[in-house]
Amino acid sequence: MAPSVSEIAVETKDTLLDRVASLKIHAEAEKPAVDSKTGAADPGPSYPFYLPYWDKDERWPPLEVFEHTDPGLRADPSKPRLLTADVVRRDLTPYIGTELENVQLSQLSKEGLDEVALFVAERKLVVLRNQDFKDLSPERQIEIASHFGPIHRHPTSGNVKGYPEFHIVYRDASHNRFREYIGGDRANLTSWHSDVSYEKQPPGTTLFWILDQPPLGGDTIFSSQVEAYNRLSDAFKKRLEGLTAVHSAVAQAEYSRKRDGPVRREAIETEQPLVRVHPVTGEKALYVNQGFTRRIVGFKDEESEYLLKFLYDHISKGADFHVRANYAPGTLVLWDNRVTVHSATQDFSNASRRHAIRLTPQAELPIAATA
Ligand SMILES: [Fe+2]
Helix, strand or coil, X not given: CXXXXXXXXXXXXXXXXXXXXXXXXXXXXXXXXXXXXCCCECCCCCCHHHCCECCCCCCCCCCCCCCCCCHHHHCCCCCCCCCCCCCEEEECXXXXXXXXXXXXXXXXXXXXXXXXXXXXXXXXXXXXXCCCHHHCCXXXXXXXXXXXXXECCCCCCCEECCECCCEEEEEECCECHHHHHCCCCCCCCCCCECCCCCCCCCECEEEEEEEECCCCCCCEEEEEHHHHHHCCCHHHHHHHCCCEEEEECHHHHHHHHHCCCCCXXXXXXXXXXXXXXXXXXXXXXXXXXXXXXXXXXXXXXXXXXXXXXXXXXXXXXXXXXXXXXXXXXXXXXXXXXXXXXXXXXXXCCCCCCEEEEEECEECCCCEECCC
16 A cells, blocks of 8 residues: 555644645645535545655766566567456557556566566557555555556656655646646647657556546647558658757756756757557558757758758647546556657646656667658
């Protein structure tokens, strides 16, 4: 079980809530927290241990390059430990997304987790229902996720005190940083990205689970970057392969600094291949995203803007290679951050609480596709 309020020796639920309020970076009018359906007083978050924590004075050294062997390479392709006779499999779309029932991630052996890595690489997004994962100890959660690679520690986002591996997604009636981060005057709040693609070794198999969810809305949309690539003409694919683009952490760091938040590692910019190859499946995928890609190396500004705009439009308009993950209590999703982009859907009431956790194992140095 995750630590309950009574088990947290040094911080009670009230002090945790106070801490979050004091860390709130933007002064926003406090609204009384009420249940959006019943109007009753808000009981508070179900898992206060995982409320976001920031120490704005925290500083970390740059990440170091490491050797990564993807666990999917070790997997039995028939996946006998994951796809047992009891498992109910439902593919959500032809190109991306599968839902599995009667799998308990926490019960899988190392070989079973290898099979998960392969299956997530193949299906891009896997939705697991009725997981006990949210009630494991934080150490056990980190241990399982670490099977897929060393856990990324985010330079600016809220984490858990003493557990910088956790990336906290939190919104309630009085905390809504997302809208401001992507701009307060947009007609829609879709924000396609792959997580921290500016890192030299961006994440691969990524875990995300829900603790509190709104009564309706708050899904995550995903797009297959493999199918986005496959839809292009051979001539266009050839033009893209061999190109690199700069992915930047600068805007994210500046945003955090402006709000008196932490910048734990200095912001970096990294050249990544425009088309990358998945180390396990061998599939080629577009590797650009609106969140962090800034320019194509060697192109004039206008050329770069023109091409990136085409690719972003292509990726975001491809509803025939998108999928939508929804959440119920106990849902955990895994996606392969190397071959997908995703966006939150900010379609739920401001009065609702949405609280979710991400553990983000890093993977290999991106492998460039060659023409
Ligand atoms: Fe994300």
